[in-house]
Amino acid sequence: MAAVTLTNVVKRFGIFEVVHGANIDIADGEFVVFVGPSGCGKSTLLRMIAGLEDISGGDIAIGGKVINDVEPADRGIAMVFQSYALYPHMTVEQNLSFGLRMNGNPKADTERRVKRAAEILRIDELMQRRPKQLSGGQRQRVAIGRAIVREPQVFLFDEPLSNLDAELRVQMRVEISRLHKELGVTMIYVTHDQTEAMTLADRIVVLKAGNVEQIGAPLDLYDDPANRFVAGFIGSPKMNFLSAKVVETTNSAAIIELAHHGGARLRKPLCETFPALGAEVVLGVRPEHFFEAGEGDCDIPVKADVAEHLGSVSYVYANAGPEELIVEREASRQRASGDHFTVSIKTERALLFDKAGARIR
Amino acid sequence: MRTQNATAYRFLTPYLLIFAIFWIWPIISSFIISFQATRTVPWRFAPTFNWGRLIGDPAFYNALKNTLLILVIQVPVMIALAIVMAVLLNSPLLKARGLYRFAFFAPVVVGEVAYSAVFRLMFSLDFGIVNKLLESVGLAKIDWFSNVTPAMALIMIAVTWRWAGYNAIIILAGLQSIPEDVYEAATLDRVSKLRQFFYITLPLLKPVIVFCAVLSIIGTMQLFTEPFLITERGGPGGGTETLGLLLYRQGFRSLNFGYASAVAYTMAGLAIAITLVQLWLMREPK
Structure with a gap:
């Protein structure tokens, strides 16, 4: 050895x-x-x-x-x-x-x-x-x-x-x-x-x-x-990436606005590497970290495209504006193509990356 | 389905007719002729006439001995040389690989008469470059065409020169089909390059080597051009006469078709027998 x-x-x-x-x-x-x-x-x-x-x-x-x-x-x-x-x-x-x-x-x-x-x-x-x-x-x-x-x-x-x-x-x-x-x-x-x-x-x-x-x-x-x-x-299905922008900063936090989801906003705590006001960022959310409407800090309406039912879990490939999201849902075995539903993101479950791909934390 | 087959056979008919007339019939006919006395008019059926003569004919045994001697010495040497050439051609260190590949293969496409004439010049007693080279290193010059042993050696050198490259190209194809990672695994197993050659390359090349050997055996059993053109019709004094040459002499010089057919069948039989023995010896273990 x-x-x-x-x-x-x-x-x-x-x-x-x-x-x-x-x-x-x-x-x-x-x-x-x-x-x-x-x-x-x-x-x-x-x-x-x-x-x-x-x-x-x-x-x-x-x-x-x-x-x-x-x-x-x-x-x-x-x-x-x-x-x-x-x-x-x-x-x-x-x-x-x-x-x-x-x-x-x-x-x-x-x-x-x-x-x-x-x-x-x-x-x-x-x-x-x-x-x-x-x-x-x-x-x-x-x-x-x-x-x-x-x-x-x-x-x-x-x-x-x-x-x-x-x-x-x-x-x-x-x-x-x-x-x-x-x-x-x-x-x-x-x-x-x-x-x-x-x-x-x-x-x-x-x-x-x-x-x-x-x-x-x-x-x-x-x-x-x-x-x-x-x-x-790392992770299968892969993490979802949503385009966003820093629209407001306070002493301790920044407000991130999602680019394609009707002005949906998230509040993230500030850190040393946080980009300046107006900078474009990317929000990363894993499929299992989308919650039911109202359970998180920011809701996004989506339209189901294709559903993969694996038995214990299902993955819904959904369209949210121009972005395609993969959502893991236990209950989604009922979802069919064309269904409209709302998912919610929790701040602590969403990762933030700058435009170059480096993690902001 | 039956209509489709009939159409296919109609398209094949011209070829099948030519094949039947120029291949099948001569094979059958020569077999029948081998049982006939053909020096009399008309030819008469004499089952033991040619075959009986063949068994007691010193010229046949001389040609058989010469052919087998060339087969036993030249074929293994040529195959060994072809393997070495193929390994060199396959070396990543070799520059201008395409040029060498062409150079090794070129002898096959050179006209037989042209190459025989060049060999006669090169091995000429007084003017040949080979004897000049021998003399330049202090060796006595050799009369390649007047003595049996040098004449046989010359035939073997010529045949080897002509066909070694051809076999090397076939073996090269076999070499390139051996996966590189087998050698990498052997390298990690601390197996030297030489041992890799003997324990991995050669066994994996066996089918290709057998193929080349079978082709060479068949070719040598029919050997005609070199003893006819280089050593002047099997000279000196029949010392390089092969079965192919004996067949030609009997069939087309003496017009003894019956005996020539018996020689032809003997050549074919020997080639098949030797090839079968070799295939059996080199068979894959179950």
Whole structure:
């Protein structure tokens, strides 16, 4: 087990800089998820930790030792690839033991490690099969098994579930979580799926265009995002954003007027970073933070467009002037397209962002 | 459905007719002819005449020995060379990859007569560049066309030069279909590049290599151009005569079509037998 530290890590491909000075501290035994949209640099960061990409600037340390120039095999890591990367001509058993055999590991120890991995992942029955004779989930288990037999200090997962169907993905997610508890080893997991990030991570690193936007525990990111990007990326369905303007300020508070909702106003306490009178701002409200008419501090009339009934909750996609809002309602299973209803926003449940997307608090 | 099929077959008829007349019939006809004595007029049915002669004919065994010798030495060397060329062509370090790819493939599109003439010049005893090079490094020059061993070596060099690049391009396609992350996984497993080649690349290339080997075996069993043009009709003294050349000599010089047909069927039978043995040896484990 080992901590992983990234200090001002930069990655350039030719003249293009794709990771701009990432600083991330991952504690020993922690499960950290790198999440972000395609092209944000999350897989590149993981591959730099693995040693499959050169580091253009900064340092990466594993267990306190800088490993920038250390060979991938000597970094004490094991990686699970998105495409499984199993050796197609070898049986499951040969796949698991290949690395150990190539390195002259004693036969008895190799057998012990392979047996243990097979037991942990419940693939004992599959040992003599070849990858093409396995289902997607079984292949992914073998890929994880190959990582386990290396007994690494750090596990790296590069979008390991993205080739699986929805049901299998949930099942494997639970298994990876169980594996982390069982092995207690540091795990770094890359995904673009924020549900995977929220359910698996001790802490999430949100990346956008090569920059670390925020690092924190899943619910901290959900409740207290640092900016509009994190607020929009974490949470499903995503947060609603309403255009607004600062129309009045007092000594202790500012009045925000929503741009497209008939002059609806909210009162927010002033802070150091509060924009000046007349500045345009954005109000962020999560779907579950719309209340019944009159229950909040400001009511907005909306018109239902489409309703998604998921059983325990329903999401109503509603139009409010030119803005589309997603409203979570327990009672909304009655709502039909074209229905008019009113939602209410509570000041303390609404987040405020400036025009550039930075959080105002 | 039946009407649709009839229409389809009507469209196919011209091709099927040509196929039947120029492919199917000659195959059947030559099989029948192989059981006939064709040096008499009229030809007469004599089932053991050609096949009996074939079994005891020293010229046949000489051609068979030469053909198998070329097959056993040249085909493995050429496939090995093609693999090396393909790996080099696939290297990310290689600049002007397209140019090399073209250069390796170019021998296939060069006319057989032209390339044979150039080879004869290059390996000429007194004027050839090869002997000049040998002399420049202090080695004795070789009379490539008058001695059997150098003449056989020359045939093998020529065939290898002509077909190695072609096979390399096929193997390159196979190489490029191996996913990069398999090698990355092996790198993380501390498997050296050399071992990756032997334990990952070669096994995964096996189907492509088998394909190239089968094509090469069939090609070598029919080898004709090089011994005919480069070593002058299988010279010296039949030392490079192949089955293809024996067939030509019997069929079109001596007009002994019966015997030539028996040789042709023997060549085809041997090619099928060797290919089947190879496919069996290289079969995928269940």
